[in-house]
Amino acid sequence: MLRIHFLLRQPNKKGVKAIYATVRYSNQTVILYPRMSIHTDLWLRKKGINKPKDVPENNDLKDKLSDFERIVRRTHMELQAQTPNSIVSPKLLKTAVYAKHLNKIVEATVKPQKENRILIADFFQQLIDDSKNKDRVSQDGRLITAATIRSYETTKMHFCNFQIKQHRKYRLVDTDQKLIDAFSNYLTYEKKISFNSVGKYMKTMRTLLNYAKQKKLITSEILADIKIKVNHEEVDNIYLSMQDIKDLTELKGFETPVHDTVRDLFVIGCLTGLRFSDYSKLYTARFEDGFIHITQTKTLGRLTIPIHPIVKKILEKYPNGLPKVPNNADFNGCLKDIGKKLPQLRTEFEKITTREGKPVPVKHKKWELLQTHTARRSFCTNEYLNGTPTITIMAISGHKTEQSFLTYIKADALQHAMIMKERWLKNDNTDV
Template identity: 35%
Template sequence: MATGKFRVKTNNEWNTIYYRFKHSKEFDIEISTGLKAPNKRWSEAKCEVLSSKDFDSDSINSTIKDLDRFVIGEYNKDLKEGVIFNSKWLKEKLKIFLNRETNNQLIDDNIFLTNYIDKFIQEAKNKKTRNNTLIKPRTIQHYNTTLNKIKSFEEFYNLKLKIIDVDLKFHGKFIEFLESIQKLNPNTIGGYIDDIKLIINNADKKGLEINREIKLNEFYTPSNKTNDIYLKEAEINSIHNHKFELDYLDNARDWFIIGLRTGLRISDFLKLTKKNIVDGFIEKNTLKTDYPVIIPIHKQVQFILDKRNGKFPREISDQKFNEYIKKVCEEVKINEVVEGAKMTEIKVTKKGKEEIIFRKKNGKFKKYELVTSHICRRSFATNLYGKIDTLTIMKITGHTTESQFLSYIKITKREYAETLKNYWIKMSAIN
């Protein structure tokens, strides 16, 4: 039977504790644990550090007992796998026990969280979905962001997480870190938690050891109700009809109207060309979902095309578009004070140095301050809701479920009430 024993070899002020692991004549291995005992406080008979006023002997004795149990357990698991037991094997087990990488990729990728996530990301780049399409680059990008957040968490707490460490304690500390240190909102944090759940479940399916607490309801995904805004028909028309003296604002306004009247994402409508116009319709394979959509050309979009000799507006970057449409809405005086979330500078201290980061801050702002590219698709869906059937709108916006769609549109309770009021007035006039 394999057995382990600890000892010290020197008689210095501090002495390294060695671990000897042997099995009759099959193997006899000894390595340094890196743990140390003070002079004359090591008991050879008990294989432990004697109590001392100036030293936490209980902690180190607990560690070496846990190490012995761990090595014995690993030996029993590896015995039936035909593993060769040598100093390399024992050193790797010691590093795993002490949460240190072994530099053996086959081992580290299946034990440590960030190593596994990195491997998961590399595999995901060539993995196909149920629709036989590759996973989108934006999804891969989000996985990478999640990985970086976990690395920041490990750096902040000076630790190395194992896959099995993803439990309720980690869940609470990770959320607290993202809220308090990274200053992120619940919806953003929820995206990272969802990625972690997905990745750990993947590890579970591959037979790796995970903590079952991730399956509990308490391992929840944070979220919060957002105060997203949309532009009403009258506001869109005022933007369309306004005469801009500055050419760059006129160009941005035309792209803005195209986004508002097609319901496409910015990654799609800013890439439109004459080739996308087919028999009076705009046809586009969407970048995010690779979903083909066909959209009739709105009269305001047709006006823009006619104005530009059948061409779409001049090319513009996403960043400039978001910057310019705020100026467009400000000039048109879309300045109603509304509740929403605005990207704001926040000062944080990292490694003793003050840095500026940008995070969304909830509050009341002039509406034009809150305008970004996301308002295009949301305004399109919200303004058409109730006027045509929901399925038709969903086919253009790409929402797959009605519940998902209804949470996306931004009609307020008062607006619903006004609709009912107008309906009753209309019916009273008829009767």
Template identity: 30%
Template sequence: MANAFYRLRTTSAKTPQLIYVGCRFGKDQLIMSTGVKVLPKHWDFEKTKVKNVTTVINKDEINVFLHDLKVFINSTIEKYKLMREPLTKQSLKEEIEDYLNPKPAEVSETLFNYIEKFILEAENGKRLVDNVKRYNQGTIKRFRTTQTLLIDFSVVYSKPVDFDTIDLEFYKEYSLYMVNVKDYKTDTIAKHVRTLKTFLREATEEGINTNLDYQKKAFKVVLKSNEESTSIALNESELLEMCNLDLSETPKLERVRDLFIIGANTGLRFSDFTSIKPENIRKDYDGEFIEIIQYKTKRKVIVPINQTVKTILYKYNNELPKAISNQKFNDYIKEVAKLCQSLHSLEFLSYVKGGKDVKESVERWKMVSSHTARRSFASNAYERGTPVNAIMAITDHKTEKSFLLYIKTSKRKQAEIFRGYQK
């Protein structure tokens, strides 16, 4: 189903014309008036919005209205897809009419309507994190994933899923559904429960939800503190082997390897080490460093540049290879890791999935991803004896406890580090 579009009633008139919004249904289409008029000469037919001309007093308000209406229509189409319900011209027309002419406030807000509005506002910037910054795309994607899961669960749950039914019975059945039907790991279950509680907490603060069962101790986010993490860190010899690979015959792998090595030597997240520009490279009396505003936290971080990073930056004239998607990056970096003989050793894992204890052995190269670079940086810096607070200033961990859970240092290495402090 196509996206929404705009057109004018008449394109050559000398008087203001109605702006119509439309959506195609196969060979048919729905066309509705927005109730807003504009002179054709003030209309940008290519960008389908009001031109930036001083003679149109309310151009910004009109363009914001048109943008929000288009987002609403496209999100409504997506919502029907997620709910597996057919979307007809009539039903879409009614949705748009309700949006343009909201019903009186006495109609109570449902959980699913609230979640949809919550996500839309996060997408268009009307809802901010702590009222100061926009939600990033990764977080919005997580909201959508939990929304889809809740819709799927509502089909099989014995009660309507709404604010007043989110109680301990719901929590139990929802958890069982994620374990037995979805076969989720513990951390995935925790992610969905945490996201649901985010929706409920916001709705409570806005006076929409009055059911506080989600605040009970038993309605908890189960952490995997007793499980072995299924992620790894590469030690310095493994990184050196990867760095020394001759990948000149496969440029795409060479570019991904170089970016990974940058991440493993700076501790930056994927979104940051793939966004380094020449202007991020600075110098002072101690040497060169990278200064960048982190995409996720919007906080500035300063990372010293070692010789490995300097060599790679010089190779690309400080203009690193163009970033690819995280998914593609993860596929390619596994191909690179497979070429490293040291990464063919086995990693023994123990975790809970689908409510069952799982124990398996996996070759280490299969576990390498973009995030392995950042974890490797933190773990290797810790093993070299770098003060924890100095590492945390780069990795942005808030507490030493969370940092120590994050790094991947062997029990033997931890004992060696401890022995060093006893001398």
């Protein structure tokens, strides 16, 4: 077994010191110098521990030491494979490691000359293309969704427009806090984009820079000096009460059969708590003994949901199985057409969002705010108001904490007062 330890020369004398590695295997010892150094103040020395301290200044050095260790291990393995019946000589290992390491150093000095010319807009396109081509996956190994890729494309569009405004094209190596803040201010104050949308685009910028670091196009030092704020605020959105949902089911005279299907699937979403990615593909689910059994598209978690009487009635309408539905955008368009037909959704709803750093109230007709996600929010809110235990609703909705769930649902002060009043009546604690 090969063991590698990094140590400092003259560690007891303060100042910048050379790092060396002791490599031990099969009773052999090799001392190697990776041509790296560090100040003693940034080196951790404890009993049995010798390594760079876990501080941002050391990130790039730690990456280089890890690369050097990989070279040593890979070189030893290759040499051992050539002579499986003998021990690799320390001299041979040292010569081979230095040859590979020196070659890597030379490449590192030549390559940045090309990398310094890489434009942020061009690398944005690489991020998009790699995500589409499945060359890039998420941290947990899943494919990047189409919605996420669309967000990348929109962020790239805004960044390109920002460059036009600045009369210059930015390279990856130009990335610093000043550039990040300038782009954020452009989105906030010039484009007057909402608080949450700015947060989404800045999150994409962070993804872009992390990918550039992964590709070794920018260093850890650049990222360590940049703070990207990903802001988010909870915005008021509508939900449909149980009476609204029942009224929806009774609507007739739609413009097209597609509208009828959209209404039915949306109602199912309102009564199951499923995301659009799941209730739009219910034809893949298993219906058995009064339950829906489905594997969630987003989390791959398995769900078992009781079939509501209204859902049962809808399912009976499609004896050959639920039909496929339009994509998210077209589905939302149909929903708004349907919502106009309900008198209660033609009333006004004031939605407050943050723009230019200030809260801005905007009045909408409720039907204008109908979207695929309204179904899941309606389910969560109605079940909460109905007294269903929070933990039970969360098991279906997928919320991880009770706080995030309570922030998500839309039960206003009057409804909370109604819940309290009902409990008082039930418990007979006071005369109401």
